[in-house]
Amino acid sequence: MISLIKNELTKIFAKKASWIYIIILFLAVIAVGILQQKVFDLGPSDPNWREDVQAEINEYQKILKENPEDEWTMELIQQNQSYLDENIDPNAYSSWHFMNGTVIGMTMLITLFSVIVGSAVVSSEFADGTIKQLLIRPHRRWEILLSKYIATLIYSFSLLVALIIFGYIVGLVLFGAGDFNTKFFETTLDGYKLAVVGDQFVLKVLYYLPSLLIIVSIAFMLSTIFKSQALAVGIGIFVLFLSSTLGGIIVMIAEKFAWAKLLIFPHLDLTVYALQDHILQDVTLPMSLLILAVYYIIFMVLTFIFFQKRDIII
Amino acid sequence: MTKKALEVRSLTKKVKNKVIVDDVSFEVEKGEIFGLLGPNGAGKTTIIRMIVSLIGRTKGEVIVNGYHTDEQFKKSMSEMGAIVENPEFYKYMSGYKNLKHYANMATNEVTEERIKEVVKLVGLENAVHQKVKTYSLGMRQRLGVAQALLHNPSLLILDEPTNGLDPQGIREFRDYLRSLTKQGISVIVSSHLLSEMELMCDRFAIIEKGKLIHVSSINQLASQEQFVPTVLFEVSDVNQAFELLKEQQLTNDWKVVEGQQQFSIKIDKETIADVNQLLVSKGIKVYSIHPITTTLEDRFLELTGKGEKGGKNE
Ligand SMILES: Nc1ncnc2c1ncn2[C@@H]1O[C@H](COP(=O)(O)OP(=O)(O)O)[C@@H](O)[C@H]1O
Ligand SMILES: [Mg+2]
Numbered sequence: 317m318i319s320l321i322k323n324e325l326t327k328i329f330a331k332k333a334s335w336i337y338i339i340i341l342f343l344a345v346i347a348v349g350i351l352q353q354k355v356f357d358l359g360p361s362d363p364n365w366r367e368d369v370q371a372e373i374n375e376y377q378k379i380l381k382e383n384p385e386d387e388w389t390m391e392l393i394q395q396n397q398s399y400l401d402e403n404i405d406p407n408a409y410s411s412w413h414f415m416n417g418t419v420i421g422m423t424m425l426i427t428l429f430s431v432i433v434g435s436a437v438v439s440s441e442f443a444d445g446t447i448k449q450l451l452i453r454p455h456r457r458w459e460i461l462l463s464k465y466i467a468t469l470i471y472s473f474s475l476l477v478a479l480i481i482f483g484y485i486v487g488l489v490l491f492g493a494g495d496f497n498t499k500f501f502e503t504t505l506d507g508y509k510l511a512v513v514g515d516q517f518v519l520k521v522l523y524y525l526p527s528l529l530i531i532v533s534i535a536f537m538l539s540t541i542f543k544s545q546a547l548a549v550g551i552g553i554f555v556l557f558l559s560s561t562l563g564g565i566i567v568m569i570a571e572k573f574a575w576a577k578l579l580i581f582p583h584l585d586l587t588v589y590a591l592q593d594h595i596l597q598d599v600t601l602p603m604s605l606l607i608l609a610v611y612y613i614i615f616m617v618l619t620f621i622f623f624q625k626r627d628i629i630i
Numbered sequence: 631m632t633k634k635a636l637e638v639r640s641l642t643k644k645v646k647n648k649v650i651v652d653d654v655s656f657e658v659e660k661g662e663i664f665g666l667l668g669p670n671g672a673g674k675t676t677i678i679r680m681i682v683s684l685i686g687r688t689k690g691e692v693i694v695n696g697y698h699t700d701e702q703f704k705k706s707m708s709e710m711g712a713i714v715e716n717p718e719f720y721k722y723m724s725g726y727k728n729l730k731h732y733a734n735m736a737t738n739e740v741t742e743e744r745i746k747e748v749v750k751l752v753g754l755e756n757a758v759h760q761k762v763k764t765y766s767l768g769m770r771q772r773l774g775v776a777q778a779l780l781h782n783p784s785l786l787i788l789d790e791p792t793n794g795l796d797p798q799g800i801r802e803f804r805d806y807l808r809s810l811t812k813q814g815i816s817v818i819v820s821s822h823l824l825s826e827m828e829l830m831c832d833r834f835a836i837i838e839k840g841k842l843i844h845v846s847s848i849n850q851l852a853s854q855e856q857f858v859p860t861v862l863f864e865v866s867d868v869n870q871a872f873e874l875l876k877e878q879q880l881t882n883d884w885k886v887v888e889g890q891q892q893f894s895i896k897i898d899k900e901t902i903a904d905v906n907q908l909l910v911s912k913g914i915k916v917y918s919i920h921p922i923t924t925t926l927e928d929r930f931l932e933l934t935g936k937g938e939k940g941g942k943n944e
Binding site for chain 1: 683685686703710716
């Protein structure tokens, strides 16, 4: 099995495209980092920040005196006050803020590249006709398919590791080293919550893993069943980019029809759980994970049965 | 009782109620070159695909060197090396990397020396480190043979192996197959060209419309009793010769070559001398006598019932 997986990795990395995706990832991180630094002028904590925040509060209070019913101003005062209370410089920005705010957003590229590579892993063997030489070896078909699947996941995981490393280095260079345990206010769907920036980053990475696994598996399944990379990539990207939109729509439907929450879409982006505890009233993380697990098992069983039974006529 | 290199029993393939291969059985002896001969679309490739388990069998069994493919799949697969239709490779990798890839999949260890040896055997030393996309069809064919031989199989299966080879290459290939059988390897070759089978095989099966209609050795076929060669005579007076021979009832299958003093009759070896004597004794000059070796092609056409259109000579 190990030698089969090594073979598959050799083939993945023998293709130029697989390296180009890693380079694109690197360039994208640099580009976004520089853009952020220039446009928002982000940087390390200013020693006099408390005075600045206090000054801002005073400004707002003046406005409030003239206009006592202004809710927005009240909120701003409250927020600034919590910065002072929790001793958080709202403008402090470090490598960890960059990781949590920006690098996490770029995981979408990883899913995208993994879908492209993962769907080629099986379909290109059909397109090139090499599948017939691959399957006349003394290995069971499921072993060969599994080696391909594992190699795809290893590639995806390498991309993720590369992104994290690039992200950290770029963050370090552009924004300076920050404390992993820095507290900050994370913007959530309904306001903001106090969190530790490093923890939050790790949490999001962990919540990202299941959705990466599922979307890559869907692409892998489609490319195995339809032998077409284009189709698998197409549907994979569709799922990737529309899952949040579709997820939102389905959440609304689910308020009326309970079965809708069993659809896969609202559960594909679990990073939501880094911000809130539930998607719908009764849909929490364990529930989402369970639903994903059921889909995952169905996809895998379909993929392997299909491949095992298929007549190879090339 | 020695084991056969291959036993095929009642092999049948039905696709959507269409019978593509119909109850085909044959055996291949150790060290034998066995041919599958039949026109395009006869089902040769389908038989081969079933032997190497690329497609399912509707019925029948395959036993390779004593290993039943259903019961000892891996063992039986490691006994075989095959090319099914055109060999296909990972074009973005070198010939060597391709071979290494297949070497990694073998159950027995394939050493560096073995890879070198096989590369030398097929005469690809100079090109083996180039990417396969630069290879000619002939080079790919040879690389195909190399990948099939790499793991020292006891049975080599080659589907139309001479496609893309020039006459020189075909001759070398033939000699090469011979030398393999000296090492105890058995070979199955398929072809739609009888002339090729004639030169290459010890025995062959004729496949037509999915049925095995005849198995015979080349020698048997040529020496069957009822087989009488056609002989061409060049004489001074064809008409007089005809009168003479008719009296002796020797005008079996009489044909005259128009515009020339030549005729042909079907007679056996002994009678050639008698006819010559007869003609000479009656004052007819005999300039030349040529036995026209009937090709296997003619025999093949007779056997498959296509000879009615008039047997063609060389
Ligand atoms: N999976 C299939 N479905 C339908 N027809 C098939 C299938 N595989 C082969 N055939 C048909 O079976 C016949 C035999 O094909 P093949 O084995 O490739 O012949 P050969 O190799 O002798 O030229 C052809 O007519 C081909 O079209
Ligand atoms: Mg064929």
